[in-house]
Amino acid sequence: MVRHFASAVALFAHPDDAEFMCGGTIAAWCAAGTDVHYVVITDGSAGSNEPGKTRAEISEVRLREQRAACEALGVKSVTFLGETDGMLEVNLDTRRKVCREIRRLRPEVLVAPDPARLWYGNSYINHWDHKQAGLLALTVVMPDGPTRPMFPELLDEGLEPYEVPNLWLASVDADTYVDITDAMDTKLKALAAHASQGADQSFDRVRERAEELAKQANLEYRYAEAFKTFRFVDDHEEEPA
Numbered sequence: 001m002v003r004h005f006a007s008a009v010a011l012f013a014h015p016d017d018a019e020f021m022c023g024g025t026i027a028a029w030c031a032a033g034t035d036v037h038y039v040v041i042t043d044g045s046a047g048s049n050e051p052g053k054t055r056a057e058i059s060e061v062r063l064r065e066q067r068a069a070c071e072a073l074g075v076k077s078v079t080f081l082g083e084t085d086g087m088l089e090v091n092l093d094t095r096r097k098v099c100r101e102i103r104r105l106r107p108e109v110l111v112a113p114d115p116a117r118l119w120y121g122n123s124y125i126n127h128w129d130h131k132q133a134g135l136l137a138l139t140v141v142m143p144d145g146p147t148r149p150m151f152p153e154l155l156d157e158g159l160e161p162y163e164v165p166n167l168w169l170a171s172v173d174a175d176t177y178v179d180i181t182d183a184m185d186t187k188l189k190a191l192a193a194h195a196s197q198g199a200d201q202s203f204d205r206v207r208e209r210a211e212e213l214a215k216q217a218n219l220e221y222r223y224a225e226a227f228k229t230f231r232f233v234d235d236h237e238e239e240p241a
Contacts, residue, residue, distance in 0.1 A: 004032040005166070009107040010075075011098065011137050013088060013129035015044040015066035016194040020202075021170040022111055023073065023187035024180025024210065025225050030074030031183070038070060038078040039101045041094070041133055046085035047197060059085075061196050068193035073186060088129040090136055096151050098136045099144040103159035110164045112137030114171035114228060134169065141167055141232070165233035174217075174226035180210060181222045 008029060010018045018026065018038060030036050044062030045055035063080060070078045081097050088094070102110065115134025119125050144150045146163035168176070180187065184207070191199040191206065210223035217224060 004029045004034045005108040007035040007037070007105070007107045008109045008111060009037050009039055009102065009105050010111045011039045011041070011101075011133060011140075012113060013041050013127070013133040014047065014085060015040060015062040016069070016191070016197055016199060017113070017130065017133075018111075019069055019073075019187065019190045019194065019199070020206070021113060022168075022225055022227075023069075023190050024183040024223065025111070025178045025227075026075065027073050027183035027186035027190070028178065028180060031186075036073070036075045037105050037107065038066070038075055039081065039098065039105075040066060040078060041081045041098070041136065042083045042085040042088055042129055043080065044085050055085075058196075062194075065194045065196060069190040072190040072193055086129060088132040090132050090139065094132075094136060095139050095144050096154070098140050099151055100154055100157070100159060102140045102145050102164065103154060103162045106162050107164065109166040109168055110137055110141065111168045111170070111227075114169040114173065116173070117171065120172070137167065137169070140164070141230075163232060165231065167230040167232070168227040169229075171226065171228040173228050174213075176227045176229045177213065177217045177219060177224045178227070179219070179221040179223070180225050184210065184223050 012018045026036055043059040045059040047062050048058045067078060079101055113130045113134040115131045117126050141164050146161050148161050188203055213226045214221055214224040
């Protein structure tokens, strides 16, 4: 059985990314008492092709839907960094913004998309913003979060360096699988909150994907989510003499 953590941050590009990526895991952790916080990097403003819709109008809807999804899952807080959807860049400004949130929230585990995934199968090219969100997770793990000379202005805000103990990347190159069988209904409820994205129309695909992951790993349970995991701090490491 995979442990849950005392606290977690899910870092992702768009409203609804986390629900698709790891909504079952988040639901299971929240039910087990984990304090889960969301950090949404973009404003979701490119989430519609409807003629006449402005970015501001689209963003307003998507942020409202994300808050509703968080309520369904039991997420403790959600922070929107406001970068422009579809134009996310890994630069000093976005690195600083992400570093600020990780130093502020100081999670036991950081969950993010795998930046190495360029495509999935023969039918999906990974979104640019997803890859950048994954890279921002890597940069906050090293060097930005734990290194005092990085972003000294954050020290002036009272945000001391912080080394993320665990990094979980939602990935097909997985070494850790989470049983989300009991959490699947909650995951789907959270996805349904993203009505503007027609997320409810993807329920069958979501179930099928979770079943495939469980079968690939030869697991006994029905539904799974998969992660490539990294551990940087040993809970049982002895203090130096």
